[in-house]
Structure formats: structure tokens, C-alpha cells
Amino acid sequence: MTAASSQTVLILGAASDIGLALARAYARGGARLILAARDARRLETDAADLRLRSQAEVRLVDFDVLDIAGAGAFLDGLGDLPDVAVSMVGLLGDQAASATDPLTADLVMRSNYNGPAAILGELAQRMEKRGSGILIGVSSVAGDRGRATNYVYGSAKAGFTAFLSGLRQRLQGTGVHVITVKPGFVDTRMTAGMPLPKPLTAQPAEVADAILRAQAKGRDVVYVRPVWLLVMTIIRLLPEAVFKRTRI
Amino acid sequence: MALTEQTQASLSGWGNFPRLRDARVLRARGEAEMRAAIAQERSLIARGNGRSYGDPAMGSRATLSLLPSDRLMAFDADSGVLTCEAGVMLADILDVFVPRGWFVPVTPGTKFVTVGGAIASNVHGKNHHGAGSFGNHVESLTLALADGRVVRCSPQENADLFAATCGGMGLTGVIVSASFRLMRIETAYIRQETHHAANLETVMAMFEANQAWTYSVAWIDCLARGPDLGRSLLYLGEHARADELPAGNGQPLVLPPKATRRVPIDFPAFALNRWSVRAFNALYYRRAQAGGSLIDYDSYFYPLDAILEWNRIYGRPGFLQFQCVLPKATAAAGLRLLLDRVARSGRASFLAVLKLLGKQDGLLSFPMEGYTLALDFPADTGTLGLMLELDAITADHGGRPYLAKDSRCGATLVRQGYPHLGEFQSIRARVDPTGKFSSLQSERLGL
Numbered sequence: 001m002t003a004a005s006s007q008t009v010l011i012l013g014a015a016s017d018i019g020l021a022l023a024r025a026y027a028r029g030g031a032r033l034i035l036a037a038r039d040a041r042r043l044e045t046d047a048a049d050l051r052l053r054s055q056a057e058v059r060l061v062d063f064d065v066l067d068i069a070g071a072g073a074f075l076d077g078l079g080d081l082p083d084v085a086v087s088m089v090g091l092l093g094d095q096a097a098s099a100t101d102p103l104t105a106d107l108v109m110r111s112n113y114n115g116p117a118a119i120l121g122e123l124a125q126r127m128e129k130r131g132s133g134i135l136i137g138v139s140s141v142a143g144d145r146g147r148a149t150n151y152v153y154g155s156a157k158a159g160f161t162a163f164l165s166g167l168r169q170r171l172q173g174t175g176v177h178v179i180t181v182k183p184g185f186v187d188t189r190m191t192a193g194m195p196l197p198k199p200l201t202a203q204p205a206e207v208a209d210a211i212l213r214a215q216a217k218g219r220d221v222v223y224v225r226p227v228w229l230l231v232m233t234i235i236r237l238l239p240e241a242v243f244k245r246t247r248i
Numbered sequence: 249m250a251l252t253e254q255t256q257a258s259l260s261g262w263g264n265f266p267r268l269r270d271a272r273v274l275r276a277r278g279e280a281e282m283r284a285a286i287a288q289e290r291s292l293i294a295r296g297n298g299r300s301y302g303d304p305a306m307g308s309r310a311t312l313s314l315l316p317s318d319r320l321m322a323f324d325a326d327s328g329v330l331t332c333e334a335g336v337m338l339a340d341i342l343d344v345f346v347p348r349g350w351f352v353p354v355t356p357g358t359k360f361v362t363v364g365g366a367i368a369s370n371v372h373g374k375n376h377h378g379a380g381s382f383g384n385h386v387e388s389l390t391l392a393l394a395d396g397r398v399v400r401c402s403p404q405e406n407a408d409l410f411a412a413t414c415g416g417m418g419l420t421g422v423i424v425s426a427s428f429r430l431m432r433i434e435t436a437y438i439r440q441e442t443h444h445a446a447n448l449e450t451v452m453a454m455f456e457a458n459q460a461w462t463y464s465v466a467w468i469d470c471l472a473r474g475p476d477l478g479r480s481l482l483y484l485g486e487h488a489r490a491d492e493l494p495a496g497n498g499q500p501l502v503l504p505p506k507a508t509r510r511v512p513i514d515f516p517a518f519a520l521n522r523w524s525v526r527a528f529n530a531l532y533y534r535r536a537q538a539g540g541s542l543i544d545y546d547s548y549f550y551p552l553d554a555i556l557e558w559n560r561i562y563g564r565p566g567f568l569q570f571q572c573v574l575p576k577a578t579a580a581a582g583l584r585l586l587l588d589r590v591a592r593s594g595r596a597s598f599l600a601v602l603k604l605l606g607k608q609d610g611l612l613s614f615p616m617e618g619y620t621l622a623l624d625f626p627a628d629t630g631t632l633g634l635m636l637e638l639d640a641i642t643a644d645h646g647g648r649p650y651l652a653k654d655s656r657c658g659a660t661l662v663r664q665g666y667p668h669l670g671e672f673q674s675i676r677a678r679v680d681p682t683g684k685f686s687s688l689q690s691e692r693l694g695l
Contacts (some may be wrong), residue, residue, distance in 0.1 A: 017316075045278065045333075049319035053344050192252030231563070 010034045010082040012119060013089035014062060017188035018138070020046055020089035021204035022086060027056035036074075050178060051060050065089045067114030071122045085123050086136040086211065088114045091153075092190050098152035107153045112156035117163045124167055125177060131175040134215060136162040138181045139208075141223070144232040147248065168220060179214050180221045183207045186227040200227065251276070251284055255346075259311065264503050264566030265302040265627040265655055268688065271306065277316035279424045280292065280331070282392045286422060286684070287458045293687040294418045297337060297361030300369060301569045304417050304656025305687035312422065315366055320344070321425060329387055331427040334364025341430075347501045349489065350430040353385040357601075359453055359550050369652035370415030370613040372620075374463040374485065374549075377606040378488070378513040381615055382428075383414030394680040398424060412675040415613030417651055419676055419685050419695060421641040435500035438463070438548040439487040441540050444533070448583060452619070455482070455604040461532025462486050463548075469529040470600040470623060473591040477584065480602065481536050488542055503544045521596040562626050568655060570635050571622040573605055574647040579619040582645035586621060586638055593634050598622040611668040611675075612695075614650045622653070632656060651689065667693070675685045 009026045013019050014035035020043075023033055027050045035043055045060035047058040063074060075081070091111035098105040125132030142150050143157030143212055161180060168178035185191060185201040202210075202224045210224040223229045235248055252275045274292070278284040285292060294312050295305040305311065314335035320330040330341065338352055345351070356371040365371075366382040367389065373379070388402035391413060413420045441461075445451035451466050454523035458464055462534025463485035471480040490500050526564040554560050559567065570616060574582040583602075590597065601622045607617045614620075625631040639661050642649065649657045664670060673695070674685035676683075689695070 045319050045321065048321055052320040052323055053340075189252040189275075192254060 006030060006032070007083040008032045008034065009018075010036060010078070010085040011086045012065065012085065012116075015043055016088050017204040018183070018186060018207045019088040021208040022088065022211060023050060023058075024053070025208040026084075027054035027058070029086075029212065030054075032057040032059075034059045034061060034078060036061045036179045038062065038064055043123070051189065065119060066110055067090075068115060068118040071119045074119070075122060075126065081123075081126050081130060083132070084136065084215065085120070086132045086138065087120055088138050089116050090140070090157075090190075093153055095150050095152060108152050109156045109159075112153060113159040113163070116160055122168065124171060124178075125174045127151070128171060128174045129221075133176045134179065135164075135167070135176065136179045136181060136211060136215065138183065138211075139164065141182045141184050141228050141232050143183075145236050145243070147235075153172075153187065177218060178213075179219060181207070181211055181214065181224065182222065182228065182232075183210075183224045188223075188226075200225065200231070241244070249283060251288065252647040259306055260298075260566070261655065262299045262303060263568055263627065263655060264559060264562070264564075265568060266303055268303075268306050268308075269564075272310045273313055274310055275313045275316050276422075279390075279392065279398060281312070282312070282317070282422050282424060283396055283398065285310075286377050286392055286394065289473040291683070291684055291686050292366070293685055294334075294364065294422045296335065296365030296368075298362050299358055299361045299365065300652045302653065303692070304651060304654070304689045304690075305365070306392065306466065307686065308688055308691065314362065314422070317424075318362075322427075328430040328432065329427050330430055331425060332363055333425050334362060334367075334423040338363070338364050338366065342545075342679075346433070346436050346503075347429055349433055349501055351433045351545070352451075353429055353431050354382045355549055358553055359546075360553060362420075363426055363428070367414055367423055367426060368416060368418045369616075370610050371652065372466045372583070372603075372605065372615050374483075374603065375463070376615055377604050378462060380606060381414070381609050381613055383610055384413065385428045386410075387427040389413065389431065390424040391421040392424050393421045394682065394684040398585055401518075409679060412611050412672050415610040416672065416676075417612065417690065417695065418687065419690055420679055421685060433487045433501070434490040435488045435493055436503050437493060437500070437542050437544050438485045439488045439492055439540065439542055440548060441484045442536055442538055443482045443484070444536065445478075445480045445482055445540055447476060447485055448480075448587065449580070451478060451482055451602065452479045452580060454584075455602075455619075458482070458484055459604070464604065466602040467532075468587070468602050468621075469533050469585055470590050470597050471526045471544045471594070477587055477591065479498065479533060481533065485548055487545075494544065505548060506546065506554065509554065516544055521544055525597070529545065529661070539673050562624075565608070567624050568627050568631055569599075569622060569624050569653040570638055570648040571620060571653040572615055572638070572642040572647045573614060573618050573620040573650070574642065574645045575616060575618040578645035578647075580647055582641060582647060583619060583621060585641045585645075589637055589641065590623060593630075595625055595631060595634055597623040612651070612666055612668055614648065614652070616648070618647070620650070622650075651693075654689065657693075662693050662695070 009031045015037040032158045072246040093108040139161045140157040142154035164180045214222040260267040280520035292310040293307040317333040320332045355375045370381045370383045461484040466480040466482045468480040608616045
């Protein structure tokens with residue numbers, strides 16, 4: 001299913017449900033893994049599982065996406081530059097709180113845009129110099145149009161999507177490829193308690209498979225469930241005067 | 249500790265009957281989250297992959313899904329002892345360990361059960377006469393109790409709690425993790441022999457005569473009547489040795505990838521009736537080739553798993569499974585009555601399976617030395633009536649129902665059939681005095 005064997009894959013935000021599903025999928029393909037998360041010791045049971053299941057080489061490293069100044073030092077500390085780096089980092093936050101409290105909104109913005117963009121930007125510099133690499137940013141369909149229910153999160157993801165798009169264009173022809181992944185609804189702890197429509201909701205393992213497939217096929221932008229492309233295209237095309245009156 | 253919680257519009261077991269509306273389902277990844285759920289809830293029951301047929305893995309207040317607790321923890325390649333979290337499925341274990349030459353010691357007819365579920369139901373397989381139940385292969389387990397403690401249980405340590413937990417339907421606590429022995433295999437294939445048995449007496453004699461085989465199971469045509477009553481196909485199996493495979497198979501432990509099919513819709517009710525099933529059964533019996541063959545373990549143990557969501561062929565109302573075990577002394581007479589009653593009812597059962605079981609184990613475990621018969625029926629009022637009659641035959645012959653398959657039997661049958669129930673209840677009362685761990689089934693049956 002994948003050409004991931006013997007690659008080194010760095011997963012940023014590996015403690016998330018999708019991050020762990022992705023780690024399993026890459027390990028199955030024979031990749032060496034670097035799992036980066038806040039307090040990475042939490043992932044020791046998962047690392048043991050990956051080593052047992054797939055006899056994978058797994059390293060755990062502490063990583064704080066908000067520490068933008070430390071991004072370079074973090075990468076220096078890894079030793080060799082990974083072949084593939086995936087940013088799974090994100091924070092949905094609470095829209096009501098984000099709408100009323102600037103500091104809550106700021107944390108959502110930094111977690112979904114400033115931080116991921118900074119670390120991927122730093123990785124891009126180094127991969128460009130090396131002349132090879134794959135950068136995968138997990139963004140969101142929420143970034144396709146700002147909506148009342150999650151516009152703080154959505155705007156940060158919109159920024160991240162634009163960043164990835166620009167980075168991809170800049171790196172064209174350098175041997176470094178950038179992939180944007182838009183999962184749509186995913187059945188994870190981040191969305192727990194939300195009433196998600198089943199046909200639009202993916203499982204974490206499904207997102208992981210979509211990411212590996214996108215890498216194998218050299219895709220640029222991926223909607224995990226293709227129906228999301230249709231849904232978001234319609235939502236994007238609605239004239240603002242109409243859209244603002246809807247409850248979409 | 250933020251526990252993820254979802255309200256599901258409808259929750260049910262594999263038989264899709266009964267359904268619990270607006271069920272609260274919590275999900276636990278690892279011991280800390282399990283303990284948090286136990287502390288927070290007044291009443292709950294653990295749930296694995298929902299393959300028990302009826303209502304044992306549904307809580308009226310809360311159900312704790314252990315599917316996120318699916319991590320392998322340790323494996324000792326010398327002893328074959330695997331330690332894993334309770335939510336790991338047998339399918340995952342087989343995927344990982346068959347290519348390394350190991351197999352699960354006991355498996356039910358689906359690999360989509362979790363280790364925790366296999367222990368809580370103390371499942372048996374086609375090798376029960378030789379290998380016993382799943383619990384017989386568990387070296388130790390950790391159990392999260394109602395008071396928040398996590399204790400280790402094994403045949404040596406907290407032995408009574410261990411005996412109550414194997415087959416205890418999740419009522420002693422939440423199984424956090426378990427260590428159990430895998431068995432060595434040389435290939436991923438089973439050497440199978442198929443024998444035709446013209447009637448019940450013949451198939452029972454064949455079971456007795458073939459106890460040296462590791463695996464044995466019979467498919468019964470439960471619509472055959474009169475002199476054909478109990479007409480069946482007996483399947484015997486052994487793990488194939490490497491030298492039994494055709495020459496040139498360089499990877500005897502690896503199976504070629506296989507497609508799975510999915511039942512796309514719920515079947516309409518008219519699709520299954522006595523005529524369609526009778527025609528299928530007659531064809532199936534005649535078409536079966538007697539003699540030996542080599543088949544991959546997946547097709548041998550899990551023929552139905554290849555059709556995902558096969559339970560949907562019974563349609564929206566779901567289905568009921570009747571499974572009982574009768575002691576050896578009364579089995580011949582009892583089975584005759586059961587089969588005769590089913591055949592006369594004309595109610596269609598695709599799946600009719602007969603199996604010889606070995607010794608009794610555990611307190612609330614299903615197996616006892618004797619014969620077990622399993623039958624599927626569409627869920628409707630006619631079936632419920634028929635099953636009450638089958639219950640009465642079971643009770644008259646000193647048999648018991650299988651709690652993992654049950655969704656509707658009565659407390660009296662269970663009290664009569666499970667002589668160690670009192671002992672089980674006193675252990676449960678000691679570790680869970682308020683009855684925090686309870687399911688729709690335990691409330692229904694007064695377990």
C-alpha cells in the first residue's frame with residue numbers, strides 16, 4: 001500500500017488519535033518513526049505497541065508547537081533530517097470561548113497556524129537544501145470557508161491551508177513535495193460528544209490510509225472522504241449575501 | 249481526565265436485538281481512563297467489539313467501550329506469553345503473530361472479538377474438548393475494581409476473583425490487560441477432513457471417536473426430519489505442518505490477501521424462509537466433498553467474517569441465537585427433542601452448529617462436558633415462543649444457556665443451569681457491593 005519502507009517519518013502531534021493511527025500505518029509499511037508530542041513519555045505504551053506489532057524503530061521526542069523560537073533547535077536535536085514530516089497538530093478549542101476571550105482565540109490561532117507553519121517552514125528550509133523530502137500538513141475543511149460555528153479555528157486552518165499551498169508552489173522542482181490533507185469530520189476524542197453525520201465522518205485509520213495513499217501517489221490536496229470536496233465546493237460558491245443568512 | 253463520551257442513537261449487540269435507545273457510551277484508552285470512568289459513573293458495563301449477540305455489553309446508564317485500549321504491551325518469544333490491553337482484537341493478534349509462527353490458543357467463530365470480551369465470556373472454540381476455554385490460557389489479568397483499585401488476578405493470585413472474572417460477563421470489574429499463552433504453528437493452514445453424518449446418532453458417535461483431533465465441529469441441517477434428523481457435516485481440523493503443504497510454498501505462515509465483502513443492505517424479511525433455507529441446506533449437504541483438504545486458517549475458523557456485517561441478512565428486526573449445552577448423559581435425548589422441535593416449527597436457521605465440549609471451568613462459564621447446539625433465528629414473536637420451548641427442553645435435560653449469545657432467556661433457567669452462580673454472586677458482592685458493574689443482561693437475569 002505504501003512506499004514508506006525504511007523512510008524516517010516525523011509525526012508532530014503524535015498523541016492525537018489520528019497521529020497514532022498514522023504511526024501504526026507507517027510502521028506497518030516499515031518506516032522508522034519519530035513521534036513528537038508534548039510530554040512524549042505518555043506515548044510509551046504506544047511505542048511498545050508499535051515495536052511489537054511492526055518491529056518498528058520508534059523514538060519519542062518532546063515537542064511544543066507553540067515554542068516557535070525553539071523550532072530550529074528541536075530539529076537539530078533530531079540528528080538526521082527525516083524523509084517525511086507530518087504535522088497533525090491542532091486545537092479545536094471552544095468557539096464560544098474563542099469568540100469572547102481573545103486569549104483563548106489566540107491559543108487556537110497559534111496552535112493551528114503560527115506553530116505548525118513555523119515548524120514546517122523550518123523543515124522546508126532544510127529539506128530544500130537537501131533536495132528531497134515530503135511535508136504533510138493536516139489542515140481542515142473548516143478552513144475552506146469561515147462559518148459562525150467555528151470561525152476562529154476555521155480561520156487559522158485557512159491560514160495554514162494557504163501557507164501549505166504557497167510552500168508547495170515555492171518548492172516546486174526542488175525535490176520537496178507538500179501535501180495538504182483535509183480530513184472533514186473524524187471520530188476522535190477531539191470531536192467526542194458532537195453529533196457527527198455518519199456518511200461524512202471518517203475513522204482515524206481511514207485518515208491514516210488516505211495520507212499514505214496521497215504520499216504514494218504524489219497528490220497535492222486530499223479530502224479524506226471525497227464527498228467533502230463536493231460539500232465544501234458548494235459552500236464556497238454560495239454568494240456571501242446568501243451564505244450569511246444560512247445556518248450552514 | 250477528559251473522558252470522551254458519545255450518545256448513540258441506538259446500541260445493540262451483534263444480533264441487533266434488543267436495541268438500547270440514546271445509549272451513553274464512554275471510551276477509555278488505557279488504565280487511567282478506565283479508572284476515571286469507574287469513579288465517575290454510578291453504574292456501567294465494559295464493552296469490547298460488540299460481538300456478543302444480546303444485551304450483556306450494554307449498560308442502562310453507561311457503557312464503557314474499551315476499543316481505544318488496543319495496545320500490545322509485551323511478548324515473550326520463548327514462552328509465547330502475550331500481554332496486551334483488553335481492547336485488542338483477536339484479528340489484530342493473528343495479523344501480527346501468525347506470520348511469526350503463533351496462533352491464539354482458543355478462538356470463537358469470529359476473530360472480531362476483543363481479548364477482554366473473550367475472557368469475560370470465557371469463549372470456547374472448536375478445540376474445547378482438548379484445550380478448554382480462553383480463560384484456561386490466561387496466565388494473569390489486571391482488573392479495575394469498583395472501588396478504584398486495580399488488582400492482578402491469576403489462578404494463583406486472587407484465584408477466586410480470577411475464576412469469577414473468566415466468564416463473569418464483566419460484572420466483577422473492568423479487565424484492563426491480560427497475559428495469555430499463544431501456541432506455536434508451522435503454517436497458516438489447517439488440514440481439514442469433512443465427513444457426512446446421516447443423522448444425530450452418527451454424528452455424536454463420530455465426535456466421540458475423533459476426540460484426538462484438535463478441532464471438531466459439525467454443521468447440522470436443522471430442517472431435516474424423521475430418519476434424517478440431525479443430518480450433518482463433521483469438520484475435523486489440525487494445524488498443518490510445513491511438510492504437509494504443497495511443495496513450493498515458500499511462505500507457509502503468510503496468507504495471500506483476500507477480499508472481504510460487505511452486506512450492503514438489511515435484507516427484507518421474506519428473503520429468509522423455510523423454503524429458501526431448506527433448499528440451501530440440502531444443497532450444502534450434498535455438495536460438500538467428503539475427504540481431506542488444506543485450507544487457510546481464516547476460511548477454516550472465520551468463514552462468516554469474510555462477509556462483513558453478515559448479521560444484516562436478518563434485516564432490521566435483528567436475530568436471536570439460541571445456544572445451549574447439555575450434559576453428556578442427557579445430550580442424545582435432549583438434542584433429538586431440540587432438533588425435532590426446530591424442524592417441526594419450520595423456522596429457518598442458517599447457522600446450526602453442534603460441538604462436543606470438554607470439562608467445566610470457571611464459575612459462570614458456559615462450557616460443561618457435553619454437547620452444545622447453536623441456532624440462529626430471525627427476531628420475531630414466533631421465534632420468542634419457540635425459544636421458550638427450547639429453554640424448557642434445555643432445563644429438563646440439565647443444560648444451560650450461553651450468556652454471551654443470550655438476549656431473552658429467563659432467570660430460572662440460568663439459576664438452574666449455573667450451579668456456581670451463588671458462589672459467583674458472593675464474590676461479586678465482595679468486590680462490588682453496590683453493583684456498579686451491571687448490564688441490561690445482569691439486571692434482567694439477576695446475576
